[in-house]
Amino acid sequence: xxxxxxxxxxxxxxxxxxxxxxxxxxxxxxxxxxxxxxxxxxxxxxxxxxxxxxxxxxxxxxxxxxxxxxxxxxxxxxxxxxxxxxxxxxxxxxxxxxxxxxxxxxxxxxxxxxxxxxxxxxxxxxxxxxxxxxxxxxxxxxxxxxxxxxxxxxxxxxxxxxxxxxxxxxxxxxxxxxxxxxxxxxxxxxxxxxxxxxxxxxxxxxxxxxxxxxxxxxxxxxxxxxxxxxxxxxxxxxxxxxxxxxxxxxxxxxxxxxxxxxxxxxxxxxxxxxxxxxxxxxxxxxxxxxxxxxxxxxxxxxxxxxxxxxxxxxxxxxxxxxxxxxxxxxxxxxxxxxxxxxxxxxxxxxxxxxxxxxxxxxxxxxxxxxxxxxxxxxxxxxxxxxxxxxxxxxxxxxxxxxxxxxxxxxxxxxxxxxxxxxxxxxxxxxxxxxxxxxxxxxxxxxxxxxxxxxxxxxxxxxxxxxxxxxxxxxxxxxxxxxxxxxxxxxxxxxxxx
Numbered sequence: 144x145x146x147x148x149x150x151x152x153x154x155x156x157x158x159x160x161x162x163x164x165x166x167x168x169x170x171x172x173x174x175x176x177x178x179x180x181x182x183x184x185x186x187x188x189x190x191x192x193x194x195x196x197x198x199x200x201x202x203x204x205x206x207x208x209x210x211x212x213x214x215x216x217x218x219x220x221x222x223x224x225x226x227x228x229x230x231x232x233x234x235x236x237x238x239x240x241x242x243x244x245x246x247x248x249x250x251x252x253x254x255x256x257x258x259x260x261x262x263x264x265x266x267x268x269x270x271x272x273x274x275x276x277x278x279x280x281x282x283x284x285x286x287x288x289x290x291x292x293x294x295x296x297x298x299x300x301x302x303x304x305x306x307x308x309x310x311x312x313x314x315x316x317x318x319x320x321x322x323x324x325x326x327x328x329x330x331x332x333x334x335x336x337x338x339x340x341x342x343x344x345x346x347x348x349x350x351x352x353x354x355x356x357x358x359x360x361x362x363x364x365x366x367x368x369x370x371x372x373x374x375x376x377x378x379x380x381x382x383x384x385x386x387x388x389x390x391x392x393x394x395x396x397x398x399x400x401x402x403x404x405x406x407x408x409x410x411x412x413x414x415x416x417x418x419x420x421x422x423x424x425x426x427x428x429x430x431x432x433x434x435x436x437x438x439x440x441x442x443x444x445x446x447x448x449x450x451x452x453x454x455x456x457x458x459x460x461x462x463x464x465x466x467x468x469x470x471x472x473x474x475x476x477x478x479x480x481x482x483x484x485x486x487x488x489x490x491x492x493x494x495x496x497x498x499x500x501x502x503x504x505x506x507x508x509x510x511x512x513x514x515x516x517x518x519x520x521x522x523x524x525x526x527x528x529x530x531x532x533x534x535x536x537x538x539x540x541x542x543x544x545x546x547x548x549x550x551x552x553x554x555x556x557x558x559x560x561x562x563x564x565x566x567x568x569x570x571x572x573x574x575x576x577x578x579x580x581x582x583x584x585x586x587x588x589x590x591x592x593x594x595x596x597x598x599x600x601x602x603x604x605x606x607x608x609x610x611x612x613x614x615x616x617x618x619x620x621x622x623x624x625x626x627x628x629x630x631x632x633x634x635x636x637x638x639x640x
Contacts, residue, residue, distance in 0.1 A: 185289045188498050198278045200486040205235050205307045212240050219281040229353030232327035235307040237353055242280045243298040254364040254504040254543050257300040262332050264309015265323035268476040268489050269369025273303040275490050276497055305350055306332055318478035326350055336461035340382040343456040358466055364543045365504040366470035368458060373474035374428050375441040376418035380406040381448035381457040406449035409530035413545050417471050417503055418445035424499045426492040434477035467534030469545055507546035507569055510577035512536050520557050528552035555579050
């Protein structure tokens with residue numbers, strides 16, 4: 144009998160040692176305090192009834208919006224910070240309000256996320272919902288456990304209107320058309336960013352230049368851009384390399400434009416998940432019902448952007464490819480500018496989605512990159528092996544990447560250091576904490592060992608210098624066919640958002 148127990152004890156000891164060794168090699172994380180398991184255990188965010196003394200369900204012009212943001216910042220100085228990233232063509236401030244328990248300072252180790260509304264001036268439902276999201280978050284912090292958890296562990300940057308000039312000339316009750324869509328110079332701001340697949344020759348606008356400068360300074364992990372004209376969560380890529388089959392023929396490009404072919408990112412599984420989080424928490428979106436008989440229906444309320452219709456110069460592709468920020472375009476109203484009395488219904492439909500979507504920033508892997516003296520390494524380049532869109536560390540050495548459960552390898556590169564590859568595991572319950580130490584690279588005949596190049600063009604070159612890796616459409620194309628193609632793009636955009 145004693146011999147039998149001795150054998151069993153020996154087997155248990157061997158198994159325990161194996162598990163310890165395996166855990167060290169695969170970097171299984173300990174459970175942090177700000178995790179998805181805690182988030183799942185919290186009660187659902189409470190219903191919200193706005194105090195009409197401060198905010199009602201009406202459309203607010205720029206002056207009213209500014210007064211609300213300033214008043215909110217004054218009433219909740221420990222939860223909010225108001226700043227402007229620049230001005231529109233006509234001099235209107237591009238306001239951003241931070242909502243967080245640390246509004247003025249970045250919380251080391253905790254992610255920054257954002258919402259951007261009203262990039263198209265005649266799609267203002269998102270603009271108003273973001274004002275109500277602000278009011279909901281600040282008024283619920285002391286009474287709603289979910290909101291408290293979110294604000295204690297996340298810095299939320301909310302830009303209600305990226306195109307205040309366009310909004311100023313839009314008309315309430317107009318469900319279709321392009322009046323107010325563009326900025327004051329007639330540019331579509333969601334076609335004004337550098338593009339990975341095709342050279343974008345459109346002149347940069349103050350609003351888009353301000354956003355590019357903004358996202359170059361803050362390491363955003365997750366973002367949502369609120370639109371109107373459809374009911375769907377649309378994820379990258381918005382553009383596609385397929386049109387390159389035509390080489391330099393503008394006529395061929397015109398007929399290839401709406402081929403409805405998906406253009407999938409290396410993180411397609413994550414983007415689908417993020418889109419489903421929004422759609423399934425929405426009151427109607429996941430049903431996939433078409434807004435009109437002539438418009439498409441979307442399975443589960445989500446779509447790949449290029450599969451819906453390709454576009455060049457979109458904001459979500461730019462943020463993902465250049466800075467590693469995962470952004471989803473959220474089309475939240477079939478009517479672009481519905482009557483104000485419908486705003487309450489839109490809030491009720493979207494409230495849970497807007498909150499749950501932001502919580503997804505706490506999924507995947509996060510950590511720090513240090514040197515051998517425990518100093519943070521800024522701008523170290525990272526990528527998940529097999530997912531060739533990279534991201535970088537902050538000045539504190541921090542990094543985040545949203546990932547679904549599974550086994551992964553993280554590749555880390557920094558100038559002057561030997562590259563590293565680390566295996567790790569992501570689980571559903573909480574983010575994986577992964578701290579990486581890099582050693583100085585060895586010198587060989589007076590030179591440093593080379594770094595592996597990354598797919599992502601970071602820091603992004605100025606738009607006038609950017610060249611995609613394969614030939615795009617040249618300046619010598621037939622102007623008449625280019626004009627026709629541009630006209631079709633504008634028509635499709637005006638119809639579907």
